[in-house]
Amino acid sequence: MAATVSVEEVGSVATLSFGSGQRLNALGRAEWQELGNAVHRLAAIPSLRAVVVRGRGGMFCAGFDVREWEGRTDAEISRTFDVIEAALQALEDLPVPTVAVVEGAAAGGGCQLALACDLQLLTPSARIGMPVARLGLLVPATFANRMALRIGPSRTKDLLYGGRMLTADQAWSTGLVTTLAPDEDADAALDAILDNWKEGSAASLRASKAAVNAGLGLLTDAGRRATPGPAVDPAEFQGRVKGFLSRQRKFP
Secondary structure, eight states: OOOSEEEEEETTEEEEEEOOSSGGGOBOHHHHHHHHHHHHHHHTOTTOOEEEEEESTTOOBOSBOGGGGTTOOHHHHHHHHHHHHHHHHHHHHOSSOEEEEEOSEEETHHHHHHHTSSEEEEOTTOEEEOGGGGGTBOOOHHHHHHHHHHHOHHHHHHHHHHTOEEEHHHHHHHTSSSEEOSSSOOHHHHHHHHHHHHTSOHHHHHHHHHHHHHHTHHHHHHHHHSOOOOSBOTTTHHHHHHHHHHHHHTOO
């Protein structure tokens, strides 16, 4: 079976691809773990100038594969969140510029994966958001912080409370994402971004990212240090998971 997480290096640019192209590229715990491992390997490449993060099959990522949560204990689900967060933090800490190419849905953990990148390039039909309240998931501080740093606390609360998925235009107009592709083929827009980066020195690119991240460090570190609470609402979570999966099974 083909690997669900792979890295392809072309010159000084690496493309980190994930998913099977099925189930909106929802990733299980092992796949999130491998995603983090792949990012750590990339961080050790001194010649690297940029990383592209992209889902397979013309879609991005629907977050965690909810099938793995059915019947799991609250502690097991909390450990899953730890694995996801470790992968996201590894991506944020990667010393070179990163860009997420978002086609289709970037929901829940998929939204966080896009926001953990420096830039987000969305095709016109893309959707992005955190519909986690519908499953009874309790948003950790780091997840909320990634959104609030971009669009402020009030808009973040609005999106989290309602679980609304934004269109590409809405996400761009609120400042949640950085770039819109002019059409459904994101490759030309991606090439323009990468070509622009290639004109600068590799050392300057790394220094620019480090300088911005240092300025955000107090807020980012505070979110990371926050004492994690429960990952789910135990009174409702399993019932909501069963309902979600039963709806999915009607549409194979």
